[in-house]
Amino acid sequence: MDDRDLDLRNLTYRLFVELGRAPSADDVAEAAALTRAEVAEGWRRLHDAHALVLEPRTSEIRMANPFSAVPTAYRVEAAGRSWYGNCAWDAFGICAALHVDGRVQTACPDCGEPIGIEVRDERPDDESLLFHCLVPAAHWWDDIVFT
Amino acid sequence: MNLFRSEEHVELWLAGRPPGATVPVTTLCDLAHAWWSDRLAPDWQPHTREQNQAILNRLGLTGPFWRL
Numbered sequence: 001m002d003d004r005d006l007d008l009r010n011l012t013y014r015l016f017v018e019l020g021r022a023p024s025a026d027d028v029a030e031a032a033a034l035t036r037a038e039v040a041e042g043w044r045r046l047h048d049a050h051a052l053v054l055e056p057r058t059s060e061i062r063m064a065n066p067f068s069a070v071p072t073a074y075r076v077e078a079a080g081r082s083w084y085g086n087c088a089w090d091a092f093g094i095c096a097a098l099h100v101d102g103r104v105q106t107a108c109p110d111c112g113e114p115i116g117i118e119v120r121d122e123r124p125d126d127e128s129l130l131f132h133c134l135v136p137a138a139h140w141w142d143d144i145v146f147t
Numbered sequence: 148m149n150l151f152r153s154e155e156h157v158e159l160w161l162a163g164r165p166p167g168a169t170v171p172v173t174t175l176c177d178l179a180h181a182w183w184s185d186r187l188a189p190d191w192q193p194h195t196r197e198q199n200q201a202i203l204n205r206l207g208l209t210g211p212f213w214r215l
Contacts, residue, residue, distance in 0.1 A: 001193055013187055051193060066183050073149075087148035092179030097186040109149045110156035117150075117172070124176050130151045131175040132160075134167040137203070137215045147148065 001049050008032065008042040009051050013064055017098070020081045022061040022069030053144055062145070066093030073109075078102030087147075088131055095119045150175075168212050178206055 001009070011032055015023035023031075025039045032039065040059055047054045053063035061069045068074075068084040074091035076083045079098045085091030088106070095102040104117045104124075118125040140147045150172065151157045157169055181202045185191055196215050203213045 006192075010189065010191060013191075017187060049193070066179070066186065088150040089148050089175060089179055089182075092176050093183035093186070096180040096183040099184065104150075106150055108152045108156050110151060110160040113152060115150055115152065119176065122176065122180050124172050127171065127173050128153075129172040130154060130157060130169050131148070131172055132151055132157045132167060132169045133148050133212075134164075136167065136212045140215075 001046070001051065005042055005045050005049075005051075008034075008039065009046050012043070012046075012052065012061070016061075016064050016067055017079075020083075022064065022067070024060060050141055050144075066090030066097055073106050075105045076102055077105070089133075092119060092124075096122070168208075170208070174206055174208070178202070178208070181206070 008028070012023060012028055015027055015031060019027070025036050025043070028034070029036045029039045043052065043054055043059065043061070046052050052061060053065070054060065055062045063069065063086050066085050066089070068086045068090070070084065072084045072086060074085040074088060076085055076091050076094045078095050079100045083094050085094050091104045091106070101118070101120050104119065106115050107113060108115055115129065117129065135147045151160065154169065157166070182199070200215050203209070
């Protein structure tokens with residue numbers, strides 16, 4: 001990843017947090033004084049480097065891990081906003097990335113019982129819960145949306 | 148990558164599929180902070196595979212399942 005793509009990646013993440021949503025290619029192009037095509041080409045390189053994940057059909061952002069651009073089963077209240085994590089790991093990752101306390105809201109995938117976890121000083125308030133990872137680490141990026 | 152109420156709920160959800168790995172939510176929280184805390188830093192650099200593997204190892208997430 002060269003400095004140009006690193007700058008594009010960092011700007012994309014900064015805008016995600018400032019806007020509270022995934023920036024569009026137009027948003028980033030305007031902020032970076034680039035063309036939309038230049039942003040799209042840079043995002044494609046970052047996607048290939050696993051630095052973010054694009055929607056296959058639109059080439060807009062699907063994931064700027066740990067943030068999800070689309071609603072998921074993992075909603076996070078943190079830093080005065082609502083966010084979505086791509087999975088349980090990412091939900092806690094949003095608090096970690098923002099360096100704030102927060103609340104993760106989800107439901108048990110088996111029974112549907114709501115689960116709410118407060119994260120305070122990097123610790124969950126309910127330590128009885130379990131995290132299950134189905135896909136072995138070597139295959140996480142085979143299909144990152146499924147993972 | 149999901150959160151469950153108990154081991155029993157994991158097994159019911161798997162419905163006979165081969166299980167992956169189950170770890171306490173406290174380990175997950177530690178993992179998230181080690182993995183993602185630099186994500187918004189202005190001087191962020193991509194983690195190498197070795198750096199990420201070291202994070203997993205440090206938290207006891209070892210063995211073939213956790214090999215990147």
